[in-house]
Amino acid sequence: MKRVALKDLQKDVVINQNLYDPRFNILVQRGTVLNDKMLEALSYYGYLSIFVKTENEKNDEHPSLPYEEINALIKLIKNAEIEFTTYYSKRQHANAISHYKKYIEKRDLFVQKSQRLAEDIILYLVKNQIRIYQIFESKSLKLYGTQHAIQTALLSVLMGIDLKLTMQELKILFNSAIMMEFGNIIIPKSILEKQGRLTTEEFEFVKAHTAFYSKEFNDCDKMHYLVRIVTQQHHERFNGSGYPLGLKKHEIHPLAQIMMV
Template identity: 30%
Template sequence: MRLIPIECVRENTYLAKTIYDDNGFPLLKEGVLLTETLLKKLESIYIKYIYIVDKYSSEEIEDIIKPELKQKSILAIKNSFKNIEQLYNSASNNQDAFANNDDLLKQQDNYIMQIQEVAEELLDNILCNDKLLVNLVDIKSMDNYTYQHCINVAILSVVIGLGMKLLRSELLNLTVGAILHDIGKIFISKSILLKNGALTDEEYCAMKMHPEKGYSYLSNSSCISASAKMVILQHHERYDGLGYPNRLKEDKINKLARIVSVADVYDSLTSDRPYRKALSPNYAFEYIIGNVYSMFDYNVVQTFSKVIVPYPEGTLVRLSNGDIAVVEDTFPEYPLRPTIRIIRSNEKEKEGSLINLANNLSLVISNIEYTVY
């Protein structure tokens, strides 16, 4: 199977992976024949990518957590966030009125405890997985982006945390903080969050308030650790001190927040947004690597580079010499130089041959290919 843009899918192709709706129910099950009508329906609900079965890739792409658990987690986070937003609205958007209402605070803590339970289940599931390599570029719905993003950032953060040898207690705080890192966006105008274009200076200033708003909102909650709260407050700080809200730098930034910062940017870059199309995973990977010491902590990025898979097995790629190949194997030490099998070349005798790019430095991958038939 391989993941390709919906506009590149031909009619009468078979779906390789079940697609779920915004409520976590199967919308189309794997194995269904994709007709023109079905493809148009998927486009109409802003499904941008799907997994297909084709002759180039027979490998099954395994998720680091079970798809059912991922959908369950997304739905639980969605419900909790919406309930928290309704609670805040019931206090007439007045934070002081909310903070002085014991009844509302108890309800809030109930919703936070539900998020804590999701975090524990995600963490336990990841800890039981032997293969800790992550491919987060998946089927994403624009409508459910916020909640999918929270779960993806949590998954990648935990895997980075494991690579950095964090204790389980730290990993749990990391998971909770990652899930809640954007909770402050509940208090940002939807017209700004969903704007189809560049933000004005005034709108950008309002958007930059979401870490402080989220931290302030949960600062009195006894259900969340101080470290998880720091993730919410500091995930947009930069290693060079040019981030926000407090322009902290280097190890003045909470360690867990430094991890979530990398995971947050990577998943954002590889997701379609109202104002831009998603970057392919290799470009997003190179962006992260290229911003070590400016945006990101070197130690976090070094671990990130060993657990993320910019070219998952089964990806079709174009090489610098024009040949088309399929990725056969990946190596954590050389994430941008996998083993590939040539499937299309002007030199026909090369087709079918295997090349380990780690040992062949004269070739590089130029880009991901989607429309080879």
């Protein structure tokens, strides 16, 4: 498999990736023989290059995602969510201090374990040259909940790899995306599961979840301080319409800008 610039493509080559339009509707399926009409469509949608099958290629399948590590991370996150939710339900209890100490221990242990898994996953992505389209094609990653956080982490890191970010920056990106999931703990379930438009009051609840990261992980020395900043800013927007601070353009941390995409 090799990447070929669109201008250098010839008819009758075999496409070695699924190609999508801006709404992620499939344009051309992997294994399709290219023709003039397809070339026009790819040019129209802004493709500059694509992967094609090479002659005498024994295995045209790209390495799969590191599902063992991903599933381990999903399980870790879900267990942590249960622990954090339990703590929040008991924080007004008479034994609140005791609950808090246990919570801190489990929180820090989660951060350590998740960071180790994150590093393993990132190294796998780099070594095996995993492509962004593979994330969208994965049937195991859904667009909601914990798996959405994993998907965001994978996509952010792959963009970061293309941008030549350092390993440290890639780890910050990945862990920031993972931490997004925990802000939902403080949002009432009725709001999270509501169908339709939120009221102004309900949206204020949603906006408040970004404060969770800086508040609950502020004293966690196991976590890089930028993770809190990036996670808190991932709902900001270039035009200042985002939240919680209404930051604009370069006021938003570059790593948070990647997660915004």
